[in-house]
Amino acid sequence: MTKVILLKNKTVPNDPYEQNFISNEFQPVFVPLIKHFHLPEEALQLFKDEKYLNKLKYIIITSQRTVECLNESIMPRLSSHQKEILKQKTIYTVGPATSAFLENSGFQHVKGGVKVGNGSLLADLILNSHENEDVDHFLFLVGEIRRDIIPKKLNGHGYKVNEVVTYSTKYLDDNIGTFVANFKSAGDIVEEHEQTWVVFFSPQGTEKIIEFLKDNSSYRLASIGPTTEQYLLDKGLTPHVVSEKPEPSSLLNAINGYMKSL
Numbered sequence: 568m569t570k571v572i573l574l575k576n577k578t579v580p581n582d583p584y585e586q587n588f589i590s591n592e593f594q595p596v597f598v599p600l601i602k603h604f605h606l607p608e609e610a611l612q613l614f615k616d617e618k619y620l621n622k623l624k625y626i627i628i629t630s631q632r633t634v635e636c637l638n639e640s641i642m643p644r645l646s647s648h649q650k651e652i653l654k655q656k657t658i659y660t661v662g663p664a665t666s667a668f669l670e671n672s673g674f675q676h677v678k679g680g681v682k683v684g685n686g687s688l689l690a691d692l693i694l695n696s697h698e699n700e701d702v703d704h705f706l707f708l709v710g711e712i713r714r715d716i717i718p719k720k721l722n723g724h725g726y727k728v729n730e731v732v733t734y735s736t737k738y739l740d741d742n743i744g745t746f747v748a749n750f751k752s753a754g755d756i757v758e759e760h761e762q763t764w765v766v767f768f769s770p771q772g773t774e775k776i777i778e779f780l781k782d783n784s785s786y787r788l789a790s791i792g793p794t795t796e797q798y799l800l801d802k803g804l805t806p807h808v809v810s811e812k813p814e815p816s817s818l819l820n821a822i823n824g825y826m827k828s829l
Contacts, residue, residue, distance in 0.1 A: 690720035
């Protein structure tokens with residue numbers, strides 16, 4: 568059974584990557600690189616202000632970590648009425664996984680998702696959807712570490728974006744040790760089609776792993792998308808496959824397609 572090392576935190580209670588790979592006879596292994604800490608207070612203060620909440624029209628969420636913060640640290644502290652109002656808001660998001668997470672969490676008007684795979688495309692969708700509309704502001708729930716593509720694009724077209732941090736990120740000290748242990752446990756694989764796959768989901772926390780991989784050749788490399796692919800190329804690693812979309816089925820199809828070509 569081919570091992571797939573997923574450089575990400577396992578989503579709870581169910582991780583779609585784990586489910587997809589197991590059902591297709593792969594052995595998925597999660598190697599967390601970072602730990603997230605919820606920072607709910609600023610967003611909570613806004614959502615408890617019903618005057619603000621009623622005025623708010625649009626929220627942008629691009630991270631599953633933000634959805635986790637909403638579910639675990641914000642929603643339980645809101646009144647039933649406040650929760651109902653919040654779940655009626657239009658939410659713009661990136662990728663099918665975060666979109667599905669939001670919908671499963673009870674948000675009823677989720678846009679973007681499967682149609683857009685990165686922040687630039689999401690910003691374009693927002694601009695096209697609200698052309699000539701008088702929007703007071705977009706509320707962008709973010710992590711402490713984030714890119715500024717969406718705010719820059721929207722600001723450039725005259726829209727105000729209020730960024731509110733909902734979680735912080737800390738690199739795990741021994742992620743390289745955990746990775747090497749899982750990498751080496753694959754054994755001395757001889758058959759090319761059985762080589763261990765290493766999947767990069769983000770540049771965060773990967774520096775030491777990249778250096779390790781440069782000195783080893785018995786693996787296949789996958790990137791979840793073009794941004795991470797470019798990061799790997801800049802670091803001197805060329806992915807064997809790049810997922811067409813940041814979702815489990817696309818990643819699995821890319822890996823299966825490559826393996827069938829051997």
